[in-house]
């Protein structure tokens with residue numbers, strides 16, 4: 001560990017221990033988020049300890065206790081169930097450990113909350129659905145309650161239905177597990193078979209959208225369905241832009257940038273510097289048409305064309321290296 005030139009203590013010496021404790025690790029979004037956190041940690045000469053998530057609340061609690069015992073200076077908590085985290089997070093704070101929460105509402109003024117502006121994300125996706133389909137359509141909706149970003153996106157969906165009486169939710173389904181896409185595909189198949197008049201699916205998580213696309217392909221109905229989602233990855237871009245794909249739009253940040261922002265929020269707190277309570281990384285609407293026209297095939301190519309995919313100006317400081325990807 002050599003430290004970072006010009007950085008305040010303890011980053012001038014390097015080797016500051018930080019833990020990243022995730023609830024979910026499977027899937028493109030979470031892998032890219034972790035990669036971004038690792039890149040930012042490396043640039044700050046942080047000794048990042050990654051605790052992979054297994055969708056297991058008890059295991060996540062145990063991992064937070066392990067991180068406390070390791071003597072970390074900060075813990076980034078990436079998703080999770082707030083009811084099972086409150087007391088262990090309080091133990092960390094009581095020991096002077098700084099905590100950052102990404103997409104989990106820990107409701108503590110000492111814990112900055114990172115999010116992707118989920119209301120705006122859902123609004124952009126649904127505005128595109130209206131533009132493409134008019135204000136009267138039968139919809140399927142993919143949702144699992146209890147995940148902060150999905151709950152925030154759900155608030156927008158509920159308002160959207162009230163404002164657009166012609167939009168009818170015919171089916172609601174969804175699953176979050178280590179097999180989210182395939183389990184959601186099984187549910188989607190049943191929902192689409194029972195409701196052949198569904199023409200639009202709001203699936204605000206890329207694993208959900210992938211599952212619905214799988215179901216539509218198996219049922220041979222890709223040409224009568226349009227899928228609107230959240231998130232993006234290189235694999236998603238390929239699925240969106242392939243000929244005949246029903247996945248017509250997504251609204252997304254670069255998850256690697258969100259991971260980097262989470263580490264910066266932890267580092268600034270450890271250095272004794274101010275961090276806003278609410279830290280937002282804004283998403284961008286990406287349509288199938290736009291991606292095809294731009295010839296974008298990977299997230300790296302997207303980052304070259306859309307500046308927001310390269311970096312965020314949230315929680316920066318002159319001593320924090322930012323050119324990571």
Ligand code: SR1
Nearest residue numbers: 147149176204205206230
């Ligand atoms: C189960 S929650 C999944 C969401 O978390 C992140 O906010 C991603 O955007 C993903 O859609």
